[in-house]
Amino acid sequence: MRKTLHSVVEIPIAEGPLGASIPFLFLRDGEVSIFALAWSRHHTLYEFTSPAEISAIIQAIGLFYDFYYLVEKGRPVSAEDLGRVLARFMEAREHGTAELRWDAVQRKTAIDDVRRISAFGEFCANNFGHVPLNQRETKFVEDLNFSDQRRFYSALERRKEWDKLAHLVSSSQAGRGKVSRAQFAPKLRRVKASYERKTFPxxxxxxxxxxxxxxxxxxxxxxxxxxxxxxxxxxxxxxxxxxxxxxxxxxxxxxxxxxxxxxxxxxxxxxxxxxxxxxxxxxxxxxxxxxxxxxxxxxxxxxxxxxxxxxxxxxxxxxxxxxxxxxxxxxxxxxxxxxxxxxxxxxxxxxxxxxxxxxxxxxxxxxxxxxxxxxxxxxxxxxxxxxxxxxxxxxxxxxxxxxxxxxxxxxxxxxxxxxxxxxxxxxxYALDQAVARDELKKGFARIQSELPSFCADMERISFSGHTQ
Structure with a gap:
């Protein structure tokens, strides 16, 4: 069983859609986390976030709370060191830790948790004057890797399609070639797309x-x-x-x-x-x-x-x-x-x-x-x-x-x-291999009728090994 200091309870609320509820984060002393409550309320009423995602946000905050008090021992952390704490938290999520009895999770899950915690920290900084959990820094586009540069310029180009004020972007920070990035921004490893068969027999x-x-x-x-x-x-x-x-x-x-x-x-x-x-x-x-x-x-x-x-x-x-x-x-x-x-x-x-x-x-x-x-x-x-x-x-x-x-x-x-x-x-769209082979045969039969000379040349090559 996972070692924890917190609990999450969903409590019905009168605001928002009928039957809606908000996950309450209870800390080790039984006190409700007011900041987490404000964050989840904000998502419920203004961001139209799904209940499943709101619950995942609060669960991530609770896990980080456990990590900070049980692994980091609740020690004071400087603003510059917060990013390193986040990095250690992600490592514990991705690879598991015996200290908290956490099992390893997929890298995407760990990155999503870091993203949720970072957004929560930014919300608290903007609304309650806290220090952000994941400090942001301004960089020049030229200092980014090629892939990030391409995404940046592609986003600017797409903006012209929906933003009627896109002509003013040139006077903004983005227009001057500057971007704001979180100091700790882990990347998801790219894997080759797999369309393996998952159909019911x-x-x-x-x-x-x-x-x-x-x-x-x-x-x-x-x-x-x-x-x-x-x-x-x-x-x-x-x-x-x-x-x-x-x-x-x-x-x-x-x-x-x-x-x-x-x-x-x-x-x-x-x-x-x-x-x-x-x-x-x-x-x-x-x-x-x-x-x-x-x-x-x-x-x-x-x-x-x-x-x-x-x-x-x-x-x-x-x-x-x-x-x-x-x-x-x-x-x-x-x-x-x-x-x-x-x-x-x-x-x-x-x-x-x-x-x-x-x-x-x-x-x-x-x-x-x-x-x-x-x-x-x-x-x-x-x-x-x-x-x-x-x-x-x-x-x-x-x-x-x-x-x-x-x-x-x-x-x-x-x-x-x-x-x-x-x-x-x-x-x-799972194409059966037998169907693919059948379509290939039909295609070759069509070529034989439409391009007989081409097929005759191919036969000569296959038998002689070279063209005449």
């Missing part, structure tokens, strides 16, 4: 869905594997987000849980138009699930996407095969009549708890879906620790199917997976 997908006895769970799994949704996204769906078109295919609308447009009827004011945050607050006195505290059981994250209807902040599920859209529609009618219609009007969420006890009808949680998925996988002889055998493996299957079976171009796959960047799509 393709030949087991239909078996997984069919082996699941619950209609609700089959609906959820279809959205992951044949709709390409992330594990948390279905938990934001309202009952009204699922309709069926005249062809018998389900139409699933995925709106942003906070700002997605929504229409509803108020008993006193008639038809209302607003966003989902307003609807949840007015009708149910609830807040969006992505704004709940990190440890709240009903929390469901939201990563964001490129929207099909940007003005309404909503997208549609694109079915890999039409048959699955029609199968989903049939299961939807069954689920509504057998389960969902018996739920009291206490929330609008589509997926609910099916247990025959006091929890029946409560919104389905991420924890519920994880346990359900693991049980279904084990029915097929798969273990959750195997590569791809997890809920996100369904989204990887979606990208694999687009590439290897539908043979869709990368750009088309980007659109239907709602990625803002094509680089994100590449992670999922």
């Amino acid at each position: 393709p030949d087991k997908v239909l078996s997984l869905i069919n082996a699941t006895p619950s209609v609700r769970d089959r609906l959820y799994l279809i959205l992951l594997f044949f709709g390409g949704l992330r594990s948390s996204e279905p938990l934001h769906l309202f009952v009204t987000d699922i309709t069926v078109d005249p062809s018998g295919t389900a139409v699933v609308t995925l709106g942003h849980p906070e700002t997605g447009s929504y229409e509803w009827t108020n008993l006193h004011r008639g038809k209302q138009h607003g966003n989902r945050t307003t609807f949840l607050a007015e009708r149910y006195s609830l807040g969006p699930r992505n704004k709940l505290g990190k440890k709240h059981p009903r929390r469901a994250g939201w990563k964001g996407m490129a929207y099909d209807r940007d003005s309404r902040r909503e997208s549609y599920v694109n079915w890999l095969v039409p048959e699955m859209g029609r199968y989903f529609a049939r299961l939807h009618f069954q689920y509504i009549h057998e389960t969902r219609k018996h739920v009291r009007d206490e929330h609008p969420y589509y997926f609910v708890n099916e247990k025959d006890d006091a929890s029946f009808g409560n919104p389905l949680t991420l924890s519920n879906t994880a346990k359900m998925f693991d049980r279904a996988a084990r029915r097929l002889g798969l273990e959750p620790d195997e590569e791809g055998v997890n809920r996100h493996g369904g989204r990887h299957f979606y990208g694999h199917f687009c590439a290897s079976h539908l043979r869709l171009p990368l750009e088309v796959t980007q659109t239907i997976m709602h990625h803002a960047s094509i680089l994100s799509t590449k992670i999922y």
Whole structure:
């Protein structure tokens, strides 16, 4: 067990979205860290930082507190030496330390903790007159390495695209070739991008869905594997987000849980138009699930996407095969009549708890879906620790199917997976080696018909070793 002097407790607050909470950092004497509380409140109300990131910020501050008092012995530290303390803290995070019983973490995690602590120190310096934990220094661009120089000039160039006052940059510090940098700024080691296969075993997908006895769970799994949704996204769906078109295919609308447009009827004011945050607050006195505290059981994250209807902040599920859209529609009618219609009007969420006890009808949680998925996988002889055998493996299957079976171009796959960047799509666009070899054969056959003389010359080279 990790050795520590602090604890973090999430406490509900009245400010901000309904149901929101703030992580409180309690120090070794039981006193609340007022500075950490002010920092987390600032992020909650003004920076619109996600609850998960706010929690990570406070956890990082707590770890640094432990390191300072248990390793550095709480000794007075000069402003010049603070950067070296941060460096030793990062070393302890990255490589672990027996003194605090810390396990080693990835370098990126350690750097992120240093970044969070540095930002906290800067906040305290600006608002409370403290000495910054990570001193900043001014450097000339010419003194930076080539990579940093290139990033600097690229940022200046991009600024012209969005900043209407970009013409004034020349009179600023940046325009004069000066940059402000933290004294301790560790670099992340660059590693070659790897797009290794992480998909759920393709030949087991239909078996997984069919082996699941619950209609609700089959609906959820279809959205992951044949709709390409992330594990948390279905938990934001309202009952009204699922309709069926005249062809018998389900139409699933995925709106942003906070700002997605929504229409509803108020008993006193008639038809209302607003966003989902307003609807949840007015009708149910609830807040969006992505704004709940990190440890709240009903929390469901939201990563964001490129929207099909940007003005309404909503997208549609694109079915890999039409048959699955029609199968989903049939299961939807069954689920509504057998389960969902018996739920009291206490929330609008589509997926609910099916247990025959006091929890029946409560919104389905991420924890519920994880346990359900693991049980279904084990029915097929798969273990959750195997590569791809997890809920996100369904989204990887979606990208694999687009590439290897539908043979869709990368750009088309980007659109239907709602990625803002094509680089994100590449992670999922897994082309099977057999498909790649097949495409190569087709390409060579096409060349043989279009360029016969070229192919004849190639054959002569292969047999004689030289051209005539």
